[in-house]
Amino acid sequence: MDNIDKRKIVIGAAIVVGLFVLIFLGKWLIRKREATKEAARLEQVRKEKQKQAEAEARQTRLLFHQVCQYADSVGIDTSRYVNASKRGALETEETMRQLLLEARYGKKPSRLEFSGLQEAVDSAWADKVKTLRSTQPLISLTTFRPYTQLVGHYNRLRKKGRNNPTVADSLRLIRQTLNFYRYVNRFDPDRFVMVNIPAGELNVFDRNGKRLLPMQVITGKPDRKTPCMTTYIRAIVAYPYWNVPQNIALEEILPHIKRDLAYLNNQNFQVLNDKGVEVDPEKVDWDEVSETNFPYRIRQASGCENSLGLLKFELVNPLAIYLHDTNSRDLFTLTKDRWRSHGCVRVQKPVELANLVLGAETFDDEFMNKCLIDQKPRSLPIAKPFPVFITYNVADVDAAGKLKFFKDVYGEAK
Missing domain, CATH: 2.40.440.10 (L,D-transpeptidase catalytic domain-like)
Structure with a gap:
């Protein structure tokens, strides 16, 4: 009788342990399955974010390229900016912002001996252009007739070839004047x-x-x-x-x-x-x-x-x-x-x-x-x-x- 009771106790204990093991394994398997699903979901989110970031980076590079093309067409030296597109997205965006502001407001002319007018540069405007993903706001700025006429002459001469020393010097002089007209935009008179x-x-x-x-x-x-x-x-x-x-x-x-x-x-x-x-x-x-x-x-x-x-x-x-x-x-x-x-x-x-x-x-x-x-x-x-x-x-x-x-x-x- 004692042996039978002991056997029953052992069997009962084994059953209880087995049940605990099964419950533990069940919970572990459920958690593992849920963890696997969550990992898969996070991986999917990561891939989607990466895909979105890559798409935005492509759009940024494309817009930056378009801005560079526009800036080049109005006599801005873009060689200082183009390498930014090979760097990180944030640096590309900041460089594009600087280029956009130069395209609108120019650089301070080197010959100025006195600046008596207060400048006003709308730095937030560049962010609006980036949001619109279009150079149209730049093009719409060119309403000052002498500027647009000078841009036309600049591009006409460029087609003759920059390697011609006479043409290259003429282009350089036109670029200086184009920069002056852009600089006037800082005062919006x-x-x-x-x-x-x-x-x-x-x-x-x-x-x-x-x-x-x-x-x-x-x-x-x-x-x-x-x-x-x-x-x-x-x-x-x-x-x-x-x-x-x-x-x-x-x-x-x-x-x-x-x-x-x-x-x-x-x-x-x-x-x-x-x-x-x-x-x-x-x-x-x-x-x-x-x-x-x-x-x-x-x-x-x-x-x-x-x-x-x-x-x-x-x-x-x-x-x-x-x-x-x-x-x-x-x-x-x-x-x-x-x-x-x-x-x-x-x-x-x-x-x-x-x-x-x-x-x-x-x-x-x-x-x-x-x-x-x-x-x-x-x-x-x-x-x-x-x-x-x-x-x-x-x-x-x-x-x-x-x-x-x-x-x-x-x-x-x-």
Whole structure:
């Protein structure tokens, strides 16, 4: 009996153990099957994500390639960007973002000596282009007519072959001007004045590139270069004084005074002390005055004989550069030498320009001929700052869209 009971106990225990084993194995098999399914599901998700990432990478590379093609067609050196497509997707996207911003806003021109306009770059715009997966937003930006015309000439010349040294140099000059027009987009002006030094021209453009008031200008001599800048007209002065820059007073006027004191009166020059009070030149010991000992300032009285003429356009800058009328208006008809000033810009149509900037017919046609005497300077403020770009574009288009190359008068088109 004892043996039978023991056997029963052993058998029962074996059955219980077997049941536990079966339950354990069952649960293990279920977990394993579920784990296998989950692993398969995760692997499928991974493959789908990888497939999606590869598709997005292909789309990014394709869009990047299209952006490069567009940038190349508008004169941007894409060699700095193309290697990015062989790198990671994130680096490709960041490089494409930089290229997109250059295609819209250009690079800061190297010749700028003063930047007086506040730039505004919409960096989020590049992300919108990437989201749309299209270069159409880039193409829609090219509404500025001189720019589109210049792009057309650029691609026409490219077909002639870049290996031709003459063509290659022409393309280089056009690229510089195309970059300038893109740079203007940083300021989004409704209207702006553009002075092109090599062309000896001033144009007022609207945002579509329409020429509102073309005219000739006279800019600085090669040894008195007019600096390139971005700035704005803050006021127009009628019957201005000419406060002679100190270097001109010392180098040019002082020798005349020492030779003949009457030179001051003949040129309507006044001598002012350091407090701005006029000094009687007869009471100055000019023999004691020198370039290193000159406690005075020279000012030319207002009037028709003033070197600035009857209108001065005050530009914000620390270089004492401005636009102005001239008392030698016949120079615009008697000579083609447009580079003979001390650095400021003489304009051919001061009355028309003043009225356009002021937005009202403030000066009539007779203003320039009245030549009133004993007039004090009268400042007319500008309701809204009027942007001015003084640039150095050797290549550009004329009013008819014809490609023009101008003389490199300062030898800077390198």
